[in-house]
Amino acid sequence: MNDDAMGLRARNKQATREAIGNAALRLAIDQGPHGLALVRVHDIATAAGVSPRTYNNYFSSREEAICAFQADQSKRVGQALRSRPADEPLDEAVIAAVIELYTDPEPDKAGLRMIMSTPELEGEALKAFTMAEGPLAEAIAARTGTESGRDLFPTVMAAAVAGAIRVAGRHWLEPGNTGSFAPILRHALSCVVPAAPPADPQGQ
Amino acid sequence: MNDDAMGLRARNKQATREAIGNAALRLAIDQGPHGLALVRVHDIATAAGVSPRTYNNYFSSREEAICAFQADQSKRVGQALRSRPADEPLDEAVIAAVIELYTDPEPDKAGLRMIMSTPELEGEALKAFTMAEGPLAEAIAARTGTESGRDLFPTVMAAAVAGAIRVAGRHWLEPGNTGSFAPILRHALSCVVPAAPPADPQGQ
DNA sequence: CCCACAACTTGCGTGTCACGCACACAATGC
DNA sequence: GCATTGTGTGCGTGACACGCAAGTTGTGGG
Numbered sequence: 001m002n003d004d005a006m007g008l009r010a011r012n013k014q015a016t017r018e019a020i021g022n023a024a025l026r027l028a029i030d031q032g033p034h035g036l037a038l039v040r041v042h043d044i045a046t047a048a049g050v051s052p053r054t055y056n057n058y059f060s061s062r063e064e065a066i067c068a069f070q071a072d073q074s075k076r077v078g079q080a081l082r083s084r085p086a087d088e089p090l091d092e093a094v095i096a097a098v099i100e101l102y103t104d105p106e107p108d109k110a111g112l113r114m115i116m117s118t119p120e121l122e123g124e125a126l127k128a129f130t131m132a133e134g135p136l137a138e139a140i141a142a143r144t145g146t147e148s149g150r151d152l153f154p155t156v157m158a159a160a161v162a163g164a165i166r167v168a169g170r171h172w173l174e175p176g177n178t179g180s181f182a183p184i185l186r187h188a189l190s191c192v193v194p195a196a197p198p199a200d201p202q203g204q
Numbered sequence: 205m206n207d208d209a210m211g212l213r214a215r216n217k218q219a220t221r222e223a224i225g226n227a228a229l230r231l232a233i234d235q236g237p238h239g240l241a242l243v244r245v246h247d248i249a250t251a252a253g254v255s256p257r258t259y260n261n262y263f264s265s266r267e268e269a270i271c272a273f274q275a276d277q278s279k280r281v282g283q284a285l286r287s288r289p290a291d292e293p294l295d296e297a298v299i300a301a302v303i304e305l306y307t308d309p310e311p312d313k314a315g316l317r318m319i320m321s322t323p324e325l326e327g328e329a330l331k332a333f334t335m336a337e338g339p340l341a342e343a344i345a346a347r348t349g350t351e352s353g354r355d356l357f358p359t360v361m362a363a364a365v366a367g368a369i370r371v372a373g374r375h376w377l378e379p380g381n382t383g384s385f386a387p388i389l390r391h392a393l394s395c396v397v398p399a400a401p402p403a404d405p406q407g408q
Numbered sequence: 409c410c411c412a413c414a415a416c417t418t419g420c421g422t423g424t425c426a427c428g429c430a431c432a433c434a435a436t437g438c
Numbered sequence: 439g440c441a442t443t444g445t446g447t448g449c450g451t452g453a454c455a456c457g458c459a460a461g462t463t464g465t466g467g468g
Binding site for chain 2: 435
């Protein structure tokens, strides 16, 4: 998938980035949402097998490193929509793409809970989710034909979809939601995607 | 409006908070989006007439101080919706409330541009806009009757509206948009608010 | 196969910052 | 008036982001 057409350099770079991100997230989860200040840069770097100086060649703050996995996930939403069949209606395509992306591997609940219920991470978490908007808006515009008159539509819809994903995630984390992520996601998306017939109106 | 029923303490506190926020924003605008690192805490505190230590009794980062005005504005969205007549349909009420809030005093374009086009401020800016979601969701739920089955609807719609406001702001700042904020805002909101008949489908 | 070039990692030094702590002072309630 | 509580301020500390200048490891041409 990404082994070819990528030199050794690029692969190593990707690997270290993921190593640092995973180390940061793991350490943060270990300390819990109330002990984030105890996660030192030195510990993250050591756990990832790099020097502290290298760590901040990749990330300029602990928060950014911890939320990196969500940021990378968000970047894939546009691609996911583009890989849907071209004749599929926009609403169905968006819902299918998002659900597919977020259920192939179901998100790590501990990680999601960490970044969504830690006040110090709120800004970076929002940045991470918002990263879906740009590519997603372009993918939507590509489908609708980039109607210049309704220029705002793709961008606004992308923002709405990103927001729905975020809200669905928060809802999924609430105690008592032990089921899978898919139905919650579908329900949330059906609130903002135009003319989307919810297959399960009862949702939660 | 807030002079009565608020002790001397609370009023002073509010005043210093605004003083620090305004000073931070003004200094940031002076340096421009590329010189944010040159805005020192000491300068903000001095400009606001307080000590640096007091500054960070109110804000724990320069970014937070700079974006404070937008955060305070966002907190008023819920209130704005609640003050709409109860018999008004939800879609019209939301659009009217938001437009009213964002055009009574039209937003300061320099300030908006500062917080929306400075990468280092992205996280805090998103936090500021997102602060509208909680109160707004409650206000929406109060109108729809807090249907427990479609529990997600108010939250998702609030997120969509907040996103639309943010996108509209970004669009308004683009060079060439010299008109007022209202029509752009209306156009953006009509993309996410259900069954909203756009009075001007051509928008931009 | 070897070599020059570019990219990446690392250690060090520096300026800035957030925050705990202790104290002075103003506002509040009885 | 007086005790209490909340707020402003100075100082000290620990951590961090980042520029700089090596050393080290991939990359591509001859």
